[in-house]
Amino acid sequence: MAISSSSSSSSSLSLSLPFQFRFSLKTQTRRNFPCVTAVAAASGEVPLLQVNDLRAKIVESNLEILKGVNLTVNRGEVHAIMGKNGSGKSTFAKVLVGHPDYEVTGGSVVFKGENLLEMEPEERALEGLFMSFQSPVAIPGVSNDQFLAMAYNARRKKLGLPELGPLECFSYLMEKLQLVNMKVDFLNRNVNEGFSGGERKRNEILQLAVLGADLAILDEIDSGLDVDALRDVASAVNKILTPENSLLMITHYRRILDLLKPSHVHVMDNGKIARTGDLSMVDAIEADGYEPVSALL
Amino acid sequence: MSGIALIPAPCNLLTASSSSSSKFQKTITTKTRVSLNNAISISSDPFVLELAEALEDSVPTPQPLHNLREASSESLLSSSWPSRRDEPFRFTDLSFLRSSQILPAPIPAPTPTITPFSTSQFPCHVSIVDGHFVSSLSEISEFPDGVYVGSLSNLNSNLNSIVAERVLELVCGLENGDLFWSINGMGAPDLTVVYVPEGCRLQTPVHLGYFSSQGSKDGSNALYLSNPRVLVVVEKGGEVDIVEEFSNDEENENECYWTNAALEVVIGEGGKVRHSYIQTQSPLAAHIKWTSVRQESSSTYELTEVSTGGKLGRHNLHIKQLGPETVTELSTLHLSVGNQTQDLHSSLVFDHPRGYSRQLHKCIVTHSQGQAVFDGNVKVNRYAQQTDAGQLTRSLLLEPRATVNVKPNLQIIADDVKCSHGAAISDLEQSQLLYFQARGIDSETARRVLIFAFGGEVIDKFPYSSIRDKVRSQIKSLLDPSSK
Numbered sequence: 052m053a054i055s056s057s058s059s060s061s062s063s064l065s066l067s068l069p070f071q072f073r074f075s076l077k078t079q080t081r082r083n084f085p086c087v088t089a090v091a092a093a094s095g096e097v098p099l100l101q102v103n104d105l106r107a108k109i110v111e112s113n114l115e116i117l118k119g120v121n122l123t124v125n126r127g128e129v130h131a132i133m134g135k136n137g138s139g140k141s142t143f144a145k146v147l148v149g150h151p152d153y154e155v156t157g158g159s160v161v162f163k164g165e166n167l168l169e170m171e172p173e174e175r176a177l178e179g180l181f182m183s184f185q186s187p188v189a190i191p192g193v194s195n196d197q198f199l200a201m202a203y204n205a206r207r208k209k210l211g212l213p214e215l216g217p218l219e220c221f222s223y224l225m226e227k228l229q230l231v232n233m234k235v236d237f238l239n240r241n242v243n244e245g246f247s248g249g250e251r252k253r254n255e256i257l258q259l260a261v262l263g264a265d266l267a268i269l270d271e272i273d274s275g276l277d278v279d280a281l282r283d284v285a286s287a288v289n290k291i292l293t294p295e296n297s298l299l300m301i302t303h304y305r306r307i308l309d310l311l312k313p314s315h316v317h318v319m320d321n322g323k324i325a326r327t328g329d330l331s332m333v334d335a336i337e338a339d340g341y342e343p344v345s346a347l348l
Numbered sequence: 349m350s351g352i353a354l355i356p357a358p359c360n361l362l363t364a365s366s367s368s369s370s371k372f373q374k375t376i377t378t379k380t381r382v383s384l385n386n387a388i389s390i391s392s393d394p395f396v397l398e399l400a401e402a403l404e405d406s407v408p409t410p411q412p413l414h415n416l417r418e419a420s421s422e423s424l425l426s427s428s429w430p431s432r433r434d435e436p437f438r439f440t441d442l443s444f445l446r447s448s449q450i451l452p453a454p455i456p457a458p459t460p461t462i463t464p465f466s467t468s469q470f471p472c473h474v475s476i477v478d479g480h481f482v483s484s485l486s487e488i489s490e491f492p493d494g495v496y497v498g499s500l501s502n503l504n505s506n507l508n509s510i511v512a513e514r515v516l517e518l519v520c521g522l523e524n525g526d527l528f529w530s531i532n533g534m535g536a537p538d539l540t541v542v543y544v545p546e547g548c549r550l551q552t553p554v555h556l557g558y559f560s561s562q563g564s565k566d567g568s569n570a571l572y573l574s575n576p577r578v579l580v581v582v583e584k585g586g587e588v589d590i591v592e593e594f595s596n597d598e599e600n601e602n603e604c605y606w607t608n609a610a611l612e613v614v615i616g617e618g619g620k621v622r623h624s625y626i627q628t629q630s631p632l633a634a635h636i637k638w639t640s641v642r643q644e645s646s647s648t649y650e651l652t653e654v655s656t657g658g659k660l661g662r663h664n665l666h667i668k669q670l671g672p673e674t675v676t677e678l679s680t681l682h683l684s685v686g687n688q689t690q691d692l693h694s695s696l697v698f699d700h701p702r703g704y705s706r707q708l709h710k711c712i713v714t715h716s717q718g719q720a721v722f723d724g725n726v727k728v729n730r731y732a733q734q735t736d737a738g739q740l741t742r743s744l745l746l747e748p749r750a751t752v753n754v755k756p757n758l759q760i761i762a763d764d765v766k767c768s769h770g771a772a773i774s775d776l777e778q779s780q781l782l783y784f785q786a787r788g789i790d791s792e793t794a795r796r797v798l799i800f801a802f803g804g805e806v807i808d809k810f811p812y813s814s815i816r817d818k819v820r821s822q823i824k825s826l827l828d829p830s831s832k
């Protein structure tokens with residue numbers, strides 16, 4: 052496994068505990084993560100995602116990109132991360148899903164009470180973590196419906212539900228296609244192959260709609276979308292959102308923020324969350340750029 | 349279109365292999381003509397002499413093939429067994445043939461006990477057992493007048509003399525052949541003929557099912573050799589689909605035998621042949637195959653090949669464009685899932701203006717002792733102006749010691765051509781694997797799907813869905829034996 056956690060405190064959490072035991076774990080969680088305790092005590096619940104002093108480097112070059120990220124996302128919250136190009140936003144998202152290009156060198160990430168960093172990428176996904184890629188890769192030779200059916204059945208299996216046959220699966224996919232306003236022929240095409248920039252983004256949201264998630268991380272889902280597409284995507288995301296699940300979006304633009312209304316806005320700078328505020332902070336950024344906002348730290 | 353454009357594809361070198369080698373060779377040479385010395389020098393290689401003798405005694409010379417046999421025997425007797433020092437066999441180990449006792453397969457019973465083909469969904473089906481056309485296992489559908497599908501000996505007795513004459517005139521090309529071509533010419537007990545007259549477009553494909561009924565058990569030194577030989581002639585404007593299937597009789601799934609097959613294809617002006625070739629012989633077998641194609645002007649030849657069988661699989665594919673505006677498309681997939689070698693040596697010669705070719709060769713090696721070899725030569729001679737030739741080879745190495753040796757080479761003498769070639773050797777793309785995992789699909793499954801998709805590009809080119817389905821399920825079970 053390319054991602055390994057150097058934080059020894061987190062390794063005492065067992066992944067294999069059945070669901071019922073998770074709440075009894077709380078005390079242990081508190082002991083290991085003092086920071087969790089404070090927030091959890093306030094809301095009376097373990098946060099959905101708790102990132103503590105997360106550090107990560109690029110495996111190939113040993114270059115450190117994340118330099119101590121702290122972030123807490125509770126159930127039902129909508130967060131946005133903004134920040135200069137190259138500040139580490141996508142790297143943060145990719146480290147969370149377990150991308151093998153990066154190695155975690157410090158800190159901890161607890162997702163739904165479990166140590167996320169010890170899980171394989173597919174376990175993270177099945178646990179309910181979804182990330183839409185900033186540039187989704189094309190997979191020649193694998194059709195979109197085949198891919199979606201495999202992913203959906205893997206999820207059903209995890210939930211203890213029987214796998215769906217091709218026909219049932221198809222009607223389920225049709226329903227979700229409508230949700231994101233996509234044409235049927237996208238199902239027959241190979242995954243992202245020859246898709247326009249906007250089509251790729253829509254396809255990511257289709258996957259989110261099909262699979263569902265406790266936490267959806269959307270990395271620049273709005274970049275390259277025309278006005279109508281942006282509205283489609285935002286309305287699909289709003290339909291998928293419930294008080295139980297949360298959203299973390301990465302963006303450079305105000306328009307999607309107005310549509311999805313984050314309660315927390317973070318500014319990332321040089322591998323750290325430099326500042327956290329609400330939507331009003333976006334006005335300052337749009338007016339004066341990132342420098343003064345980050346400098347306030 | 350001017351000048352020479354060489355566009356090498358990105359080459360993601362060797363994540364999976366330390367012992368593999370990838371070599372590019374782009375040669376632009378002047379044409380040289382070597383005049384052959386006419387004197388026959390008898391080979392001093394006792395192994396070859398013994399083999400020639402055994403072949404000589406094996407089957408009575410069929411009269412119409414007398415000349416072929418004579419010429420082949422002459423050339424065989426003057427050859428020696430290829431060694432690793434000979435360029436065409438540099439990466440291909442033939443020692444297991446050499447250390448065996450080669451026995452020409454005896455003539456099969458009139459109704460051999462072979463589990464018949466499951467693919468007899470083709471109305472026209474020819475069974476060739478140990479090199480012999482077996483009419484009791486064949487079904488020749490009603491064809492338009494002038495079409496002939498059957499053995500050469502039956503053709504003669506039918507007094508179909510014009511066709512017979514034409515066939516004899518075409519059989520026997522020794523040009524460019526190697527030792528194995530000569531062995532086939534000498535040992536072929538008969539010739540299976542597919543003849544399509546001028547202007548005739550056959551609607552149904554001709555399915556050729558090849559079997560080896562004689563095999564020896566693993567560990568035995570005896571190796572039965574059969575030499576099936578087929579000639580396809582399509583006259584001016586004619587069209588036919590040929591499906592060649594070399595498979596394994598369920599009875600002798602794990603037996604040793606050596607199939608040394610030869611197919612000659614002659615396509616007249618404006619004619620078209622779509623050729624499907626599927627090789628799934630026993631994992632202990634040797635499969636050496638020649639496909640020699642001569643294309644007249646404006647003709648089309650399309651080959652789709654998937655080879656997965658044999659301990660040693662070698663395909664020699666030689667194509668000559670004999671007139672302008674000729675089209676050649678080759679798509680081949682080789683899979684090595686065990687201790688086996690899959691080898692494609694192809695040669696495509698352009699001699700006339702405005703020729704077109706596309707060649708895609710893919711190999712997958714999933715075993716540490718598995719090997720793939722590709723030598724792809726494209727020669728664009730002086731008068732072949734405005735040739736458009738493309739060649740691409742991609743190899744997937746999935747085990748640390750898996751090996752591939754690829755040598756794409758272009759020889760361009762004409763000066764107004766568009767040629768491209770590329771070679772890439774890689775493991776699976778990490779970013780693609782992660783994409784599956786990020787959607788909850790485990791890496792094992794993701795790998796399997798990606799490997800399968802890699803091969804799918806070639807499989808999709810088979811013109812019949814029944815073949816595509818069959819090959820897909822066969823490859824699936826080779827890649828994932830547990831799913832069987």
Ligand SMILES: Nc1ncnc2c1ncn2[C@@H]1O[C@H](COP(=O)(O)OP(=O)(O)OP(=O)(O)O)[C@@H](O)[C@H]1O
Pocket residue numbers: 109116134135136137138139140141142143152185
């Ligand atoms: N796999 C990688 N290999 C090399 N460099 C990388 C890799 N991943 C990230 N980087 C570098 O790390 C830095 C952060 O990149 P990242 O993609 O996280 O930025 P970002 O904040 O998402 O920027 P943008 O707003 O442009 O999307 C950049 O300088 C980038 O070049």
Ligand SMILES: [Mg+2]
Pocket residue numbers: 140141142185270271
């Ligand atoms: Mg980014």
